[in-house]
Amino acid sequence: GIQVEQSPPDLILQEGANSTLRCNFSDSVNNLQWFHQNPWGQLINLFYIPSGTKQNGRLSATTVATERYSLLYISSSQTTDSGVYFCAVDPYDKVIFGPGTSLSVIP
Amino acid sequence: EAQVTQNPRYLITVTGKKLTVTCSQNMNHEYMSWYRQDPGLGLRQIYYSMNVEVTDKGDVPEGYKVSRKEKRNFPLILESPSPNQTSLYFCASSLQYTDTQYFGPGTRLTVL
Numbered sequence: 001g002i003q004v005e006q007s008p009p010d011l012i013l014q015e016g017a018n019s020t021l022r023c024n025f026s027d028s029v030n031n032l033q034w035f036h037q038n039p040w041g042q043l044i045n046l047f048y049i050p051s052g053t054k055q056n057g058r059l060s061a062t063t064v065a066t067e068r069y070s071l072l073y074i075s076s077s078q079t080t081d082s083g084v085y086f087c088a089v090d091p092y093d094k095v096i097f098g099p100g101t102s103l104s105v106i107p
Numbered sequence: 108e109a110q111v112t113q114n115p116r117y118l119i120t121v122t123g124k125k126l127t128v129t130c131s132q133n134m135n136h137e138y139m140s141w142y143r144q145d146p147g148l149g150l151r152q153i154y155y156s157m158n159v160e161v162t163d164k165g166d167v168p169e170g171y172k173v174s175r176k177e178k179r180n181f182p183l184i185l186e187s188p189s190p191n192q193t194s195l196y197f198c199a200s201s202l203q204y205t206d207t208q209y210f211g212p213g214t215r216l217t218v219l
């Protein structure tokens with residue numbers, strides 16, 4: 001089956017710093033989504049991005065489907081950005097999650 | 108308010124005692140899904156439903172049942188829970204399976 005990898009697994013940032021999270025997938029997909037799980041466990045959809053680039057405030061994402069990767073950019077990080085970031089792909093009608101990147105933003 | 112609700116939010120039970128975790132969405136979504144989240148294993152899909160009366164297995168369906176009699180509801184049934192089903196469970200829905208998924212708040216289940 002399709003493999004989804006995320007890097008780095010852990011990241012610690014000083015507040016105000018920028019970061020790039022990466023998601024690699026081993027086969028063609030119909031869809032790719034980025035999620036944020038906050039420290040209270042809530043899962044929030046950030047982007048639905050099967051290809052191209054999208055921006056939402058300080059966050060942006062780019063998916064290059066032909067090269068099977070997606071990037072999530074966080075600029076001017078804030079402590080509220082802490083949590084785990086997951087990418088998820090839909091190669092068919094199932095959904096496969098990556099292992100996540102755990103982000104800690106310190107004041 | 109558009110939302111996915113799950114009940115109960117927390118449950119402690121004993122091995123073998125049948126239980127149901129309810130999931131309901133008010134967004135008229137076609138696609139609904141159940142996931143479990145375990146340390147070191149991440150989020151894994153249990154079952155999904157493309158529409159009413161259409162359900163299919165995800166990656167870890169053993170020990171679970173689902174039904175989709177109405178579009179808004181997608182209950183998860185554990186006929187005979189075992190300790191290895193102790194986990195954090197999430198229900199999610201989307202307009203179609205290729206669309207943005209919205210997650211419920213999660214149900215933390217402990218099976219003793």
